Amino acid sequence: MERTSSADGGRESLVDKAYREIRQRILDNVYPAGHRALEQEYADELGLSRTPVREALLKLQSEGLVEVMPRHGARVLPVSPDDMRDIYEMLTAIEPMAAELVARKKLPAADLKPLIDASRDMTAALKHDDLDAWASADERYHRLLIALAGNRLLAETVQGLWDRAHRARMVTLRLRPRPVNSTREHNAIVDAIRTGDAKEAARLYRHHRERGSSELLALLEKARISSL
Amino acid sequence: MERTSSADGGRESLVDKAYREIRQRILDNVYPAGHRALEQEYADELGLSRTPVREALLKLQSEGLVEVMPRHGARVLPVSPDDMRDIYEMLTAIEPMAAELVARKKLPAADLKPLIDASRDMTAALKHDDLDAWASADERYHRLLIALAGNRLLAETVQGLWDRAHRARMVTLRLRPRPVNSTREHNAIVDAIRTGDAKEAARLYRHHRERGSSELLALLEKARISSL
DNA sequence: GCGCACATTAACGTATACATTAACGCATCT
């Protein structure tokens, strides 16, 4: 029986390994939408027995990345425009609540610094037309905001929604306009949070999310990703 | 190997049976918070082998009802006041979005009739001081609203949150004031939906949820359910 | 060619076996 050591000295179970590997391959489009393989095939590919692979696939199914169909294996789910609409409706509901919770807490400046830094880094990246740096700072900003909200359920739910949307977002990454609006909105949200204006923070965030999702959904419609 | 036929002629897998049984026992407080048993113990109790029980427990863990701890079995999780706060923050974000989506759709009267009926049934139950009938109509109202929103992710997420909160709500069922405010709010929400006023529907729903969750959280604090 | 019946096969759900090792119990030392 095989044990794999992870970088920090802990032990990664084979279920976790299978989950991580398969999930990564889906997110990287190594297994594109529609890809289908039997439990044993996935297991063969990973050099594991079927049992941990099965557990991993069931977990990935509960997260919406695959569909397990008896005798037909596990199929990588496409992300349809309807799926994306559902995901963005949920994000539009939840993320502003996160901004609201953060603003309501009136956190000390030291706690808000990483968020402010991320926002500033986005502004700088935009000035240098460095889209990759901008995306990296953007991700940081959103993660920090969700974490600062201090609601574990919320953070987990939002993370799961981001994961579901990931592939569709990657398709459009280079198709989106320069993130001038986004950057301005991020800064405005941070300002509202710093002044403890919860309502305004939520309003601004919602506007940010709605504008962003409209753009993305339009691009997806254009790119016709129904087969993704 | 055992197969169980369900009422509608389909076949219930042993995983599903284990999941359903254990979940029911948790929700009914047969397994109270803190109850702990090993995989094999649960399996013995259900007359199954360990494999399907393990899968069921992992699923229940992902839903927040149990915590699986290697060598210590699966423990039924209490619902702490912090948990409830997290859950209600999430519901406060998501449910008004559902009301908004329903109102925005401007559904035909026939589609809204079941919702209107549920609301009317609550009013009638209140007049007769029939709390059970009121609770039943209340549940119907909320389920219908979430379903009418037409977002599967939203419905699943909300259902999961309700399940998590279920036990705590049961503790307080007889402690809450007569649902006069609730009933009025339900009716107002339905009116906003009928007139297609999405903003107003969301605003009213949010107020409804906030008032309801404040009451419940206060009762839980009083009942000191930290041990539940 | 199409539809149906039947036989075969293998995928899956489940049960069981096995290896690892965390947890426990006990003895000893300070």
Added chain:
DNA sequence: AGATGCGTTAATGTATACGTTAATGTGCGC
């Protein structure tokens, strides 16, 4: 009494075996 070390045990994660049956392929009749 508390801390430490050691040996034993059993709970879990994993591998493998087994029974069920859905899916597929083949043959036959119209």
